[in-house]
Amino acid sequence: MPQSLLILLLLAGVSLPGQDILLTGSLVQDGNGEPLGFATAVAYSAADSSMQGNATTEVDGSFTLSLGPGSYYLVFQFLGFDNKVIRGIEIAPTDGAIDVGTVRMTQSGLALETVEVTTERSQMVMKLDKRVFNVGKDLTGAGNTAADILNNVPSVNVDPEGNVSLRGSNGVRILVDGKPSAMLSSGDLDALRRMQGDIIESVEVITNPSARYEAEGEAGIINIILKKNRQRGINGSFGATVGYPDNLGASYSLNYRRDQFNLFSNFGISYRRSPGGGTDRQQFLNDDGSLLARYDSETDQNRGGIGGNFQLGTDWFINDHNQLTGSLLYRQSKDDNIATVTYRDFGESGQLISTTVRDTEEDSDNQNLESSLSYKRTFDGNEDRVWTIDAQYILDDDIELSDISQTTTDRSGPLLQKASNTEYETNLLLQTDYVHPFSDSLKIEGGLRSTFRTIRNAFRVEEADENGTFVVFPQFDDELEYNENIAAAYFIGNGEFGPLGVQVGLRGELSDVTAALLKSEVTNEQKYFNLFPSASVSYRFSELSQFQVSYSRRLSRPFFRLLLPFSNFNNPRNNTVGNPTLRPEYTDSYEAGMLRYLPRGSVLASLYYRYTTGVIERLTLPAADGTTIRFPVNLGDRNAYGVELNVSYDLTEWWKVTSDFNLYTATVEGNYQEIDYAVDITSWNGRAATTLDLSDRLQTQVTFEYDAPQNTPQGRNLASYALDVGASLDVLRGKGTITLSGRDLFNTRISRTVIDQPTYRSESDFQWRQARQVVLSFVYRLNQEKRRTENPDGE
Structure with a gap:
C-alpha cells in the first residue's frame, strides 16, 4: 500500500526512518564464562524507554539486533x-x-515473583498470579470474534448462550486494557460476539487478584489487551476473512512512531450470520406426580448482521519522565435476527391438542463510544517510581425492536405483537496510582478510583386487538433507571527477602447503587462499605521452581440485565426475567500454586478454595398457566474446591503440546419460597492442544475440549465437547500468513439441561448460534516480519 495512504490512515505527515544497523554481541555467565543461550535481549529508546527491538540469544550466547x-x-x-x-x-x-562485545550476567539472589520467557512462537505465558494468552499464536482463533477467542483460553469457558465462566464459576469481571467496557459489563450476551477478534493482542486471566484491582468478580478477572505497537516508523498488519456460516471481514492494525509521538489505529468490519435453535420438552405435574400438562417446543433461528470497530490513539512522550496517551474507540453493529418457535400441546393421554407457531423479526442496533486519557510520570534516579492518572468516558446505546406474529390451530387469525427494548448508558472512570520503591526488594503502592455509571432501559410490549389497534401490556411496560457510584482506595506493600517474596494489600470500596422502576415507582437502594484484603507469599526453591499461596476477598454485583424485570418476549412461555432486589455475592478466595520450568516446557499446578455468600442462582419457576420464568435469586452459600493443572511442553523442536485440566467440587445450600435447593456438585473440564511445525512455513494445530456433566440446584447440565483444527502457511517471504481453521467441527458445543422438580420437568438442548464454523483468513504484515525463534522452555 502506498506510503501516502498509510500516513492518511494514521493522520500523520512524516517520513520513514533510514536503514537499520546490526548490533551484535555475546552473553555469558559472570565467573565461569559459560554462554547463556535462549536469554532475552531487548533494546529500548533512551528518550522514552519504548521497546525498539528484541532477540533471543543463540546456544553459544550470541545475539543480533537490528x-x-x-x-x-x-x-x-x-x-x-x-x-x-x-x-x-x-x-x-x-x-x-x-x-558491543561480551556481556556478563550474575545469578539472582532475589525471589522470582513472576517469570516470563517469550518468543514469537509463544501462545501462553504462565505466571503465578496470571496467565497471558497471546491470541495471534492460536491458529483456531484466526478471523473469529472475542467470544470464540475467550472460549479457547485455558480455564475460561463461553457457553453456547454467551455466558463466560472461569474455573466453572460465572462471577467473572471482564476488562479491556485494564478498564471496564460498557459492552462487556452490561450482561449483553452478544457483546463478545460484536467485538472483532482481529483487534485483540492477548488475554490475561487473573484467578486471584490483589487489592490493586477492583473488587468486582468473585471468580477472577479476564483482561482483554488490544493491539498496540511502538516500533519505529510505519508498521502494522492487514487482514481479510471469509468463512461458513456467513462470515466476511476485513481489518487493519497500524502504528506510526516518530520522535516524541506514537500513533496507533485499529479497524475491523465484518458481516456474520449463523443459524441456531434447539428443542425443549416440558411437563407440568400435580402434587401426586400425575401429568397435568405437556408441551414440546422447537426453536429455529438465524442471527447476525454487520458490525465494526475503529480505534485511534496517540502516545506523546513529552520528555524523559512524562508521557500522555489518548485513544478513542467506536463500535457499531446492526443485526437482523429472525426466530420461529413451534409449540405442540399434548393432552394427558399424549394426544396432540394444538400447534402454535410464533415468528419474530428483530432489528438490533448498538453503538458504543469509549474515550480514554492517561498520564504517566517517572522520576529521576528511579524509573520504577511511577505516578499515573487515568480517565475514561463511555457512551453506549442499544435498541431492539421486534415484530411478532403468532398463529394457532384453534384460532382463526394471527396474533400480532410488538416489543421494544431501548438501553442507554454513560460511564465515567477516574483513577490515580502511585508506586514508590525504597529499594530493589521493597516497594509500596496505592491508588484512588471513582466510577459513575447510569443506565436507562425502557421495555414495552404491545398487542393488536380485534380492530388491529395495538394496545400496551401494562405488566410489560416500564423503565428501569440504574445508578452505580463506587469510590475506592487501596494500599499494597511488596517485599523480597532472599528467596521469599511477600505482598499484602487492603482495598476499601464505598458503593451507592439504586435500581428504580420509574413507572411502577418501585425503588431499591443499596449503600454499603466493604474492606477487601489480599495477601500473597511466594518462595523460590531454585531458579526453576517457585511456590505461592494467596488470599483475596472479592464481590460480584449483579450485572444490569439481572436486575431488569423484562425479557425480549420472543418466547413468552419461557421468559427470562430479572430481579431488581438482588444483592451482591461475597467471596473469600484461597489459592496455592507451584510453577516448575522444565528443560523443554513448564508445569503449573494450583489448588483453590472459594467460600461465597449470597450466591446468585437462576431458577426456573413454573406458573399455573403452563409457562415458566427464569428468575435470579440470592439463594444461599457455596463452598467450592478445585485443582487445576496447566502443562506446556515441546516434545521435539517441531511438536508442542499444551493442556489444561480443572477438577472441582462444590456444595450449595439455600432455599427460595420454602423450597430447598441444596446440591452437591462434582465436575471437571479439560482442554488439550497440539501444534506441529511441519516446515519453516507450515504449522498445524488441533484442540479438543470437554466439559463433564454436573448437578445444578434444580437438575443437571449434560456434557459437551468440541474439536477445533487449524493450519497456517507463511507466504510472501514471511510477510503474509494464510490460516484455515475449523471450530467445533462436529457441532457438539450445545447447552443441554435437565430440570427435575416435584411439579415440573424439562429436557432441553439449545445453541444461541451454531458453534461449528470454518474460517479462511489472510494477514499481511507491514514492517513486522514474522520470526521463528526456538525456546527450550516451551513458552
Whole structure:
C-alpha cells in the first residue's frame, strides 16, 4: 500500500526512518564464562524507554539486533539471573555493524515473583498470579470474534448462550486494557460476539487478584489487551476473512512512531450470520406426580448482521519522565435476527391438542463510544517510581425492536405483537496510582478510583386487538433507571527477602447503587462499605521452581440485565426475567500454586478454595398457566474446591503440546419460597492442544475440549465437547500468513439441561448460534516480519 495512504490512515505527515544497523554481541555467565543461550535481549529508546527491538540469544550466547540511528540502552533477561542493563548505545546513520562485545550476567539472589520467557512462537505465558494468552499464536482463533477467542483460553469457558465462566464459576469481571467496557459489563450476551477478534493482542486471566484491582468478580478477572505497537516508523498488519456460516471481514492494525509521538489505529468490519435453535420438552405435574400438562417446543433461528470497530490513539512522550496517551474507540453493529418457535400441546393421554407457531423479526442496533486519557510520570534516579492518572468516558446505546406474529390451530387469525427494548448508558472512570520503591526488594503502592455509571432501559410490549389497534401490556411496560457510584482506595506493600517474596494489600470500596422502576415507582437502594484484603507469599526453591499461596476477598454485583424485570418476549412461555432486589455475592478466595520450568516446557499446578455468600442462582419457576420464568435469586452459600493443572511442553523442536485440566467440587445450600435447593456438585473440564511445525512455513494445530456433566440446584447440565483444527502457511517471504481453521467441527458445543422438580420437568438442548464454523483468513504484515525463534522452555 502506498506510503501516502498509510500516513492518511494514521493522520500523520512524516517520513520513514533510514536503514537499520546490526548490533551484535555475546552473553555469558559472570565467573565461569559459560554462554547463556535462549536469554532475552531487548533494546529500548533512551528518550522514552519504548521497546525498539528484541532477540533471543543463540546456544553459544550470541545475539543480533537490528536498529535504526538513535540512542538506546539494552536490557538482558534470563531465568535465575539479575537483569543486565547496558546504557549509552549510540548509533549514527553512517555507522556499520556494531559489536558491543561480551556481556556478563550474575545469578539472582532475589525471589522470582513472576517469570516470563517469550518468543514469537509463544501462545501462553504462565505466571503465578496470571496467565497471558497471546491470541495471534492460536491458529483456531484466526478471523473469529472475542467470544470464540475467550472460549479457547485455558480455564475460561463461553457457553453456547454467551455466558463466560472461569474455573466453572460465572462471577467473572471482564476488562479491556485494564478498564471496564460498557459492552462487556452490561450482561449483553452478544457483546463478545460484536467485538472483532482481529483487534485483540492477548488475554490475561487473573484467578486471584490483589487489592490493586477492583473488587468486582468473585471468580477472577479476564483482561482483554488490544493491539498496540511502538516500533519505529510505519508498521502494522492487514487482514481479510471469509468463512461458513456467513462470515466476511476485513481489518487493519497500524502504528506510526516518530520522535516524541506514537500513533496507533485499529479497524475491523465484518458481516456474520449463523443459524441456531434447539428443542425443549416440558411437563407440568400435580402434587401426586400425575401429568397435568405437556408441551414440546422447537426453536429455529438465524442471527447476525454487520458490525465494526475503529480505534485511534496517540502516545506523546513529552520528555524523559512524562508521557500522555489518548485513544478513542467506536463500535457499531446492526443485526437482523429472525426466530420461529413451534409449540405442540399434548393432552394427558399424549394426544396432540394444538400447534402454535410464533415468528419474530428483530432489528438490533448498538453503538458504543469509549474515550480514554492517561498520564504517566517517572522520576529521576528511579524509573520504577511511577505516578499515573487515568480517565475514561463511555457512551453506549442499544435498541431492539421486534415484530411478532403468532398463529394457532384453534384460532382463526394471527396474533400480532410488538416489543421494544431501548438501553442507554454513560460511564465515567477516574483513577490515580502511585508506586514508590525504597529499594530493589521493597516497594509500596496505592491508588484512588471513582466510577459513575447510569443506565436507562425502557421495555414495552404491545398487542393488536380485534380492530388491529395495538394496545400496551401494562405488566410489560416500564423503565428501569440504574445508578452505580463506587469510590475506592487501596494500599499494597511488596517485599523480597532472599528467596521469599511477600505482598499484602487492603482495598476499601464505598458503593451507592439504586435500581428504580420509574413507572411502577418501585425503588431499591443499596449503600454499603466493604474492606477487601489480599495477601500473597511466594518462595523460590531454585531458579526453576517457585511456590505461592494467596488470599483475596472479592464481590460480584449483579450485572444490569439481572436486575431488569423484562425479557425480549420472543418466547413468552419461557421468559427470562430479572430481579431488581438482588444483592451482591461475597467471596473469600484461597489459592496455592507451584510453577516448575522444565528443560523443554513448564508445569503449573494450583489448588483453590472459594467460600461465597449470597450466591446468585437462576431458577426456573413454573406458573399455573403452563409457562415458566427464569428468575435470579440470592439463594444461599457455596463452598467450592478445585485443582487445576496447566502443562506446556515441546516434545521435539517441531511438536508442542499444551493442556489444561480443572477438577472441582462444590456444595450449595439455600432455599427460595420454602423450597430447598441444596446440591452437591462434582465436575471437571479439560482442554488439550497440539501444534506441529511441519516446515519453516507450515504449522498445524488441533484442540479438543470437554466439559463433564454436573448437578445444578434444580437438575443437571449434560456434557459437551468440541474439536477445533487449524493450519497456517507463511507466504510472501514471511510477510503474509494464510490460516484455515475449523471450530467445533462436529457441532457438539450445545447447552443441554435437565430440570427435575416435584411439579415440573424439562429436557432441553439449545445453541444461541451454531458453534461449528470454518474460517479462511489472510494477514499481511507491514514492517513486522514474522520470526521463528526456538525456546527450550516451551513458552
